[in-house]
Amino acid sequence: MVDLTIPAEMLPKDGRFGSGPSKVRPEALARLAAIGDGLLGTSHRQDRVRGQVARFQEGCRQLFALPDDYEVVLAVGGATAFWDSLAACVVETCARHYVFGEFSGKFATVTQRAPWLDDPDVVASDPGGAPDPSPADADVQALTHNETSTGVMQPIGRVDDALVVVDGTSAAGGIEVDPSDVDIYYFSLQKGFAAEGGLVAAFMSPAAIARVEQVRRSERHIPTFLDLTEAITNSRKAQTYNTPSVSTVVLAAEQLDWMLATFGTLEGVADHQRVKAAAMYGWAESRPWATPFVTDPTRRSPMVATIDLADEISADQVNDILRNHGVLDTDGYRKLGRNQLRVAMFPAIDASDLDAYRVCVDWVVEQLG
Numbered sequence: 317m318v319d320l321t322i323p324a325e326m327l328p329k330d331g332r333f334g335s336g337p338s339k340v341r342p343e344a345l346a347r348l349a350a351i352g353d354g355l356l357g358t359s360h361r362q363d364r365v366r367g368q369v370a371r372f373q374e375g376c377r378q379l380f381a382l383p384d385d386y387e388v389v390l391a392v393g394g395a396t397a398f399w400d401s402l403a404a405c406v407v408e409t410c411a412r413h414y415v416f417g418e419f420s421g422k423f424a425t426v427t428q429r430a431p432w433l434d435d436p437d438v439v440a441s442d443p444g445g446a447p448d449p450s451p452a453d454a455d456v457q458a459l460t461h462n463e464t465s466t467g468v469m470q471p472i473g474r475v476d477d478a479l480v481v482v483d484g485t486s487a488a489g490g491i492e493v494d495p496s497d498v499d500i501y502y503f504s505l506q507k508g509f510a511a512e513g514g515l516v517a518a519f520m521s522p523a524a525i526a527r528v529e530q531v532r533r534s535e536r537h538i539p540t541f542l543d544l545t546e547a548i549t550n551s552r553k554a555q556t557y558n559t560p561s562v563s564t565v566v567l568a569a570e571q572l573d574w575m576l577a578t579f580g581t582l583e584g585v586a587d588h589q590r591v592k593a594a595a596m597y598g599w600a601e602s603r604p605w606a607t608p609f610v611t612d613p614t615r616r617s618p619m620v621a622t623i624d625l626a627d628e629i630s631a632d633q634v635n636d637i638l639r640n641h642g643v644l645d646t647d648g649y650r651k652l653g654r655n656q657l658r659v660a661m662f663p664a665i666d667a668s669d670l671d672a673y674r675v676c677v678d679w680v681v682e683q684l685g
């Protein structure tokens with residue numbers, strides 16, 4: 317272990333660069349502390365907490381410019397539980413999956429293992445790229461807007477009559493999406509929404525809701541916790557079927573209001589993300605010992621940057637030194653197994669802190685060299 321002390325004035329003000337859980341804005345946390353006494357520990361069936369849920373739902377409608385007939389559904393369990401819900405309540409017979417990293421792969425495994433479904437139709441690509449959606453003989457097209465494990469974006473759109481179901485977990489709130497291109501857009505709240513884990517939000521089109529009702533009428537057994545009919549009915553009353561983390565709801569609502577107040581629209585947030593991303597990838601391209609992992613610039617994520625380091629510089633060593641200084645969680649995705657930095661640039665993460673991050677990496681690399 318090399319013992320290096322990064323000069324304090326170089327360090328970012330906030331050292332949280334993890335891709336999930338990700339930085340919670342201190343202002344949002346302070347707000348939670350200020351209003352929390354009246355909310356935490358109170359019934360999620362009463363108006364106070366339901367008001368926060370409704371505030372979140374309303375904020376989503378505004379930021380994403382959702383069509384009036386789309387519903388904002390909330391469910392406990394995060395994106396991982398939602399995959400099981402999709403397999404139980406939305407996929408009729410067969411799903412088309414695009415596998416280009418850890419998270420897209422995990423959902424494909426869920427439908428693969430579901431004995432009531434046909435084997436999924438899987439199109440895979442090497443990590444670092446993403447397959448384009450293409451027509452399939454399936455009733456669900458399962459897309460991943462931003463593959464968090466590799467920092468790759470997938471284009472979103474309709475290619476056939478199947479329901480378009482998009483994992484937007486690390487994209488939501490920072491990458492543009494046209495809701496009318498999508499039937500279900502779902503995301504956990506501990507990434508772009510700068511809240512905590514355990515809750516999933518899903519925008520659902522009338523066709524998606526009709527599919528849930530149709531599957532519900534079939535013979536299929538649906539465990540209650542996974543039943544999207546329960547999630548939909550409760551969300552209409554600004555509730556969840558079982559008890560949510562109230563602090564997560566409040567933090568996500570705070571983040572939404574902050575995004576709306578600061579950037580106005582989703583396009584406004586996305587512009588801000590593009591500026592931060594251009595600085596990050598430009599930096600990587602300008603250093604002889606760094607390269608953006610994603611070769612196609614149009615697929616590079618503005619939310620999570622993956623940067624390969626030259627063999628002679630150990631990303632583990634760089635990350636260890638950074639961690640000792642409170643600059644946290646920029647390790648590459650472990651299963652990808654590359655000599656890589658993975659840096660979250662979510663809306664809550666300040667451009668100036670990303671600047672400082674790069675100054676620190678430059679400094680460490682120079683000292684190690």
Ligand SMILES: *Cc1c(COP(=O)(O)O)cnc(C)c1O
Nearest residue numbers: 336394395396419464485486504
């Ligand atoms: C983090 C992540 C998930 C898993 O979210 P959980 O809340 O941990 O279930 C799923 N998909 C993507 C794209 C993610 O980034």
